[in-house]
Amino acid sequence: MIDFADLTTPLVADACVRAGVPPRFAPAGVRPVVPGSRLAGRVLPARHYGSVDVFLEAYDDARPGDVLVVDNGGRTDEACVGDLTVLEAVAAGVAGLVVWGLHRDTAELAEIGAPVFSYGALPAGPLRVDEREPEALVTARFGPHLVGAGDVVFADDDGVLFLAADKVDEVLALARPIRHTERDQARRITAGETLRAQTRFADFLAVRAQDPGYTFRAHLRRVGGAIEE
DSSP states (O other), X not given: OOXXXXXXXXXXXXXXXXXXXXXXXXXXXXXXXXXXXXXXXXXXXXXXXXSTHHHHHHHHTOOTXXXXXXXXTTOSSOEEEOHHXXXXXXXXXXXXXXXXXXXXXXXXXXXXXXXXXXXXXXXXOOOOOOOOOTTTTTEEEETTEEEETTEEEEEETTEEEEEEGGGHHHHHHHHHHHHHHHHHHHHHHHTTOOHHHHTTHHHHHHHHHHOTXXXXXXXXXXXXXXXXX
16 A cells, blocks of 8 residues: 555655656646546556457456556547446456546546546547557556556646656655655745745855856755755
């Protein structure tokens, strides 16, 4: 079980930068069917070829908490998942779905309540059955990335990112202090202490005037702030 409840994808992304771990982001635009939905779990990959049979087969190998990552090539001419696919996912112990493509049955999905992320809705289902690849249940493409069971997916209102499973503990351990620092900075701004004062921005400008290579990110690390990572 991945403890993502107190974090967000931006915090995980910032922690990746701090750890020197390359995150893999889904192309911008993926959104939860129900705003506020969140997901974190092992990738359960499935490439879609026009029929739900590939999803049903994937569910046979699902572990509790897995996230079905559906590769539909980013197509916008068909919806590849709907209410029955998601209900069966829930029955298999799958935590939710992340779709490189479209969904349908929006009202039913909202009623089911399992987190589903996609690029939008379309009434039309597939009108094709393509030839299946040998890797159909081994890896899934999502934008420029190829992900599989050795990866973990994180998803919330800000989008979706993938991270190698062996880096998750390290990255989440860094994300929590960043969250604490940012929440403290937000509280202090609300109380009247500007972010410029907190980060000693005037000092940064003075040093940069003497050393043009001095970055704000390096300055934040020196003074203990968090805003860029």
